[in-house]
Amino acid sequence: MTDAKPADGQTFTLPPLPWPKEAFEPNISAKTFDFHYGKHHKAYVDKANELVKGTDLEGKSLEDVIVAAKKKDNGPLFNNAAQIYNHNVFWESMSPNGGGAPTGAIAAKIDEAFGSFDTFKEKFVAAGVGQFGSGWVWLVLNGGKLEIVKTANAETPLTDGKPVILVCDVWEHAYYLDYQNRRPDFLKVFVEKLVNWKTANDKLAAAK
Ligand code: MN
Numbered sequence: 552m553t554d555a556k557p558a559d560g561q562t563f564t565l566p567p568l569p570w571p572k573e574a575f576e577p578n579i580s581a582k583t584f585d586f587h588y589g590k591h592h593k594a595y596v597d598k599a600n601e602l603v604k605g606t607d608l609e610g611k612s613l614e615d616v617i618v619a620a621k622k623k624d625n626g627p628l629f630n631n632a633a634q635i636y637n638h639n640v641f642w643e644s645m646s647p648n649g650g651g652a653p654t655g656a657i658a659a660k661i662d663e664a665f666g667s668f669d670t671f672k673e674k675f676v677a678a679g680v681g682q683f684g685s686g687w688v689w690l691v692l693n694g695g696k697l698e699i700v701k702t703a704n705a706e707t708p709l710t711d712g713k714p715v716i717l718v719c720d721v722w723e724h725a726y727y728l729d730y731q732n733r734r735p736d737f738l739k740v741f742v743e744k745l746v747n748w749k750t751a752n753d754k755l756a757a758a759k
Pocket of ligand 1: 587591638720722724725
C-alpha cells in the first residue's frame with residue numbers, strides 16, 4: 552500500500568484499500584469505511600500535504616517525514632503524517648479471510664512472548680481497552696521479541712525504531728458506527744476474526 556505514488560506535486564498519497572469496503576460486513580460496515588477511510592484517513596493525507604508544502608521535508612518518504620517532524624517538534628505535521636502511516640498499517644493488518652489462530656513463524660513468536668495465543672488475545676484486548684481516549688494498540692518487535700504496546704493519539708512505534716507487525720485503531724471513529732461505546736467488543740472481533748496473519752508473517756520476516 553505504501554508504494555502507491557502520490558499525485559504530481561504531492562508528498563503523500565491515500566493508498567487504495569486492499570479489499571472492497573463491504574468485505575468486513577457485518578463485523579465492520581461499509582459505512583464505517585466510508586467515513587474512516589474516505590473522510591478521516593483522506594483528511595490526514597490532505598492536511599499533511601498542505602503542511603509539508605514549501606518545507607525541507609517536501610517530497611521525502613512518509614517514514615522520513617514522521618521521524619523528522621517528531622525530532623523538529625513539528626506537532627501538526629507529525630500528527631497528520633503519523634496518522635497516514637498508522638492507518639496504512641491498520642488496513643494491512645486486516646483481511647476478509649483473516650482471524651483464527653496464527654500460522655507460520657508468527658505463531659511460534661507469539662507463544663514464545665505470551666505463552667499462548669489465548670493469552671496474547673487477552674493482553675491485546677486489555678491494552679486497547681486500557682488506552683484512555685484515542686490511540687492505537689500495536690504488536691511490535693523489541694529486541695527480536697514480540698511486545699504489545701499502546702500509543703496515544705497519533706503516536707507510533709516507528710519513532711522508537713520498533714518494527715511494527717500489526718495494529719488496531721482504537722479511536723472512536725474506528726468503531727462507533729458499528730459498536731457505539733463497546734470498544735472491547737470491537738477489539739475482540741479484530742483479534743479473533745480480522746487479523747491478517749499473512750501480512751504479520753511478511754512484516755516479521757522483513758524485520759529480521
Ligand atoms: Mn482511525
